[in-house]
Each structure stands twice: as structure tokens, then as C-alpha cells.
Amino acid sequence: MINSWQELETYQPRVKRLLINSIEKQRLAHAYLFEGKKGTGKRNIGILFAKSFFCENLQHAEPCNNCRNCRRIDSGNHPDVHVVEPDGLSIKKGQIQALQEEFSKSGVESNKKLYMIVHADKMTVNAANSLLKFLEEPNANTIAILLTEQYHRMLNTILSRCQLVSFQPLLPKAIEKLLVDEGIPGHVASLVSQLTNDSEDAITIAKDDWFAQARTKVIKLYEVMVTRKGQAPIFVHTEWMMHFNEKEKQEIGLDLLLYIYKDLLSIKVGNEDQVIYHDIIQQLKQNALQMTQRSLTEKMSSILEAKNRLHANVNPQLLMEQLVLTLQEG
Template identity: 80%
Template sequence: MTKSLSEFSSYQPRVIKLLTNSIRKDRLAHAYLFEGKKGTGKREVGVLLAKSFFCENLQNYEPCDNCRNCKRIESGNHPDVHVVEPDGLSIKKGQIQALQEEFSKSGVESNKKLYMIVHADKMTVNAANSLLKFLEEPNANTIAILITEQYHKILNTILSRCQLLSFQPLQPKAIEQTLTDSGIAPPIASLVAQLTNDTEAAFNLSKDDWFAQARLKVIKLYEVLTTRKGQAPLYIHTEWMNYFNDKEKQETGLDLLLYIYKDVLSVQLGNDEHVIYQDIIQQIKQHALQITQRSVTEKVTSILEAKKRLHANVNPQLLMEQLVLTLQEG
């Protein structure tokens, strides 16, 4: 089930404050444009706004989630709530015309109607012009929600008729909390939250067996680098290259390694609560005592440099062998 508006306020405080104030004062705009990166909650907030608009037992500004309207909106079956999504690669004029035709009829159960256009930037020019006519003559009881990840592609004439709400990228802690609340193990959740600010992508990654194994292989490399230094090149040859066998996986491996060395730095700076690899924090603390801050910073820089060189098409095995030789110094 979708989070409540109050739960969303910790992720998107500005957006939720504006919407809840409008709901309280019964001053919802006739058209909104929700813009922001993928995974920032635009569609979920759109569904919550629809529930608030139709809820039979609205409490303060929160929909009840139990009435017939809330339940049908949650399941996508409310007759007066319409969602338009791209048909193939674009939203076509016919789709907007069908929507207009639907809205020319009176509401099935009340005089209220709400429509949501997902990926509004994918409207064809003709579709956008059809929508423009619709927005120019708003019905008092109609709400439009346009959703986009590419705000700059929306016609200025449409922008000028919508209230713009910008959704900010989610903070890692917010994503981590969402994942752990859903039963994802904390060590995986904290790491995944650093790699993406898209909640959906974070869920997919956290349930990916390849990723879980990759994390263990990176920890193993770190152990080899700190306790059996001479064996690191052999580990790269026998285990690393077989597992991280394409450029995308190699980059992920470098990112995971980078976060361990950043954790060492966090411990040295007294920020234990910022450590991502909490399950190996004792090992990290021990290492932090044996190495200077400057040396850790140099190792972080060398991993970042390796990432750059990976994109410059340097031989990956040679790159990793050189990197581990650098990392095992000091």
C-alpha cells in the first residue's frame, strides 16, 4: 500500500506541505506538474492526492484508505480517475481525445474527476496541443496531474497552466529506511541506498543475488588487501575477473570497494554512525588504527582514478592488478 502523506513528508517536505495546506483549505489547483527524477515518489503522491480528493472519510488532510473510493483508487479501478501512459514510445493525440470525451460526460458517481498523465514529456505535439485546450478551460471539479522526469520537454504553454511541484532526489537514509522497513537486510540496504536514489531500482538491486555475492567478493578483496597483501593480484586473477566480467559490473565492484575505504575514513574522523559496512565495522576499525588518514585518502583517490580509466577502455584485468598493488601499500 502507498505511504500516507505524512509519511511522505520526510522524503518530499516542500511538496507535501504545499499539497496538505491546499487540501486543508480546499484550494487544490486544477492542474499540477510533478517533476523530478525517477523513483522520487511522483506517481505515489499523485495517487495519494487522488485519494484525498475522493475520500469519503478524509481526516484532516489524510485519506482514510478504507472507504470504497480509496480502495478503488488504490487498485486502479475508480471510474472517475483516469491514468494516461505512453502507448508505445509516445502519448498520442487519440489518447488525449479519448480522455476529453470521457471528461465531457458527467462524473459516474459525483461531479469530481481526476486524470493523471504519466511521462507527460512523451506527448506528441498534437497530443500536447489537444491537452492545452483541455487545460485552458478547466472544470471546477477536475484535477489534472502531469508527471515527468524531463520537465524541459514540456511545452511552455502547458507549464504556464500548471502548478509546478519539484520532487527532490531521495537521501540515502530515506531509501535505506524504506528498504529495511520492507524486510531487506540492513547491510544490503545501506549499501544499495548509496548506489541509487531511485527506490524501485534500489529494491531490484537489493533482491539481486549477483549483487549480494558481489558485495561478499569485495569484502573478501578488502580482507586480502589488509591481511594477506601479497595474494591480492592472485585473487584478482582467480576470482575477481570471472565475477566482474563486464564494464558495468566492474564499475559496480569499484564502487563497492570505494565505500569500504570511505568507511575507514569515517571511523578515523569519529563518524562511526556513517559507516555503510556496519557488519564488518570491527575489521574496519582495526584497519583505521593501522593506517594514516592521508593514506586512506590516497587509496580513495586511486579507486576513483581506476573508475575513470575503466571508461577510457584500459584493459580491466591490468587496471585491477595495478589498483590492488597501490591499495596494498601502506
């Protein structure tokens, strides 16, 4: 949960600058369209914006997070902040009409009102036209925040009445920091941050016991290939295939294995700060001494080729057995 604009510098610096500038100069648009991929923080930042709009102790655009308004917005109980989400697969005209009726009343506690429409691209045509009338005649001190992952599906007439705020995919370092802030161990956070740029997915993966076990299995397979080469095919049969028992999981397993060899290459070329499996870096340093850059590049290519072959209905156990034999060469 992002509670301050300062925190946002790590995740969405351009969004931070645009919105803080509007708040500090008191030049708020009557409607914003937050667009970007899933997990880029749109809803979280919409809540932060609402707190800045209603905070009783605002300091240079930063909400205090302690006043009655901030606390009620965090808990979803502020009477003048309304969130509309799809009812089933779409947002219906009746939902927009109910919102308009609510906003025709004076503010319960002040003359300010704010509403957020989640997945605004899922409005029916009638709902969108109903909202359009609302946007064409904005009330003073009323702010609309529309959230979407697919703004190209929205009416141009609605787009033209909103200030567009684009959210960029999160960088691995930003995902890693977010996970660490959530209490995820650093060695898990660094690995998960390579798998997704969706903050919500990242948190789900990092807290999944299956993923923690997958990471352990991958490290163990690597150690077996290095120290007990003849045991690697047996390990694939007895442990790997039991855990990575579906195509999607097998892909994740190959990705996790690939990152070990990327780490070895990073160490080899002097980029230790880029190592992902930093909890086993000493072991990787020793192993890297026995390998050339060329052999590491070839091993990484073999893993990527195996990923491609997974989609060609190749027997996954046979694929893994062939792969470990290839990785043990050189």
C-alpha cells in the first residue's frame, strides 16, 4: 500500500510529478483517466489522490494518513468518496445513474465529492453515455477518476473530457522494493521481480508456498548437476516432475533455472550487483570460475530452446532429462 507521494517516486515518478503539481497548484482536473497495465498501482494511487483531496492536515500535497478523512478513505467508508466496479461483466447504466443521484445531493461533510470508476472500459454503451452527460456538466469540487487497462475501448467523447495519466509497467527493482516492504525476504523478492511487472501478481507469487518450494527444487537440481552429475536424470524423475506437473509450472521452473545461469554470467563479467540468487552467491562465484562466458551463453540458449519445445507437445520429462544432460556438458 502506497501511503505517500514520496513513496511513489520508486514506482511511477512521472505520475507522481504530474499529480503533485496539480495538487500543489490547486489546478485539479474535473476528470482523470488512469490507464496502464494491471498491477501498475492505478487504484492505489487513486486512493492516495482522494486522501490528498480530503485530508484535513495536508502538507505540500502529502496527506497525513491520520485524520478522520484519511482513515475513512483507507477503510472505504468516506461518505463523499464513491467507487463503482463492474456488476458481473460490465458496469450498468443503473450504476452510473445511482452515482449521479448521489452526487446531486450536497456533500455529507463538505462541498467536495470524488468518485472512482474501476475498469471504466467495461461500461455498457448506455452507461458510458450516461457518464458522458455527467462529465459534460461537471460540478464544482467534484472529481472523477476512471481506471482502465484498455482505454482504446472507451468512447472518444469520454477520453476527450479526461486528463490522461499513463502508468508505466513497473521495473524489477520497483517490484522488489514493493515486495520487501510487504515483508517478503529479499532473496525471494529479487527472483519474483524477474517473473512479472504486475505488483498484484508479484505479491501473490511471493506468498505462494508452491513457489517457495519451486525455488528450492531449482537450486537443488542445479547443485545435483554440478556435484552429482549422474543423479540429475533421477532427480528430474523423482522430484522435478512431481512439483512441476503442469505446462505453466514447467515454464516457471525453466525460467528459475535460467536465472541461475544468468547470475553465473553476471558474476563472470563482473556485474555481481545484478545477481538474483544473492543468497547462494558464494557458491555461484566458485562455480563461475569453472565456466566460460561462451559455455554459459550456450547453456542459457539450451534452456530457452527447451521452453520453446514445451509448446510443441514434447514429453516434458524427456525434455528435462535431455536438458540436464546438455547443461552438464562443458
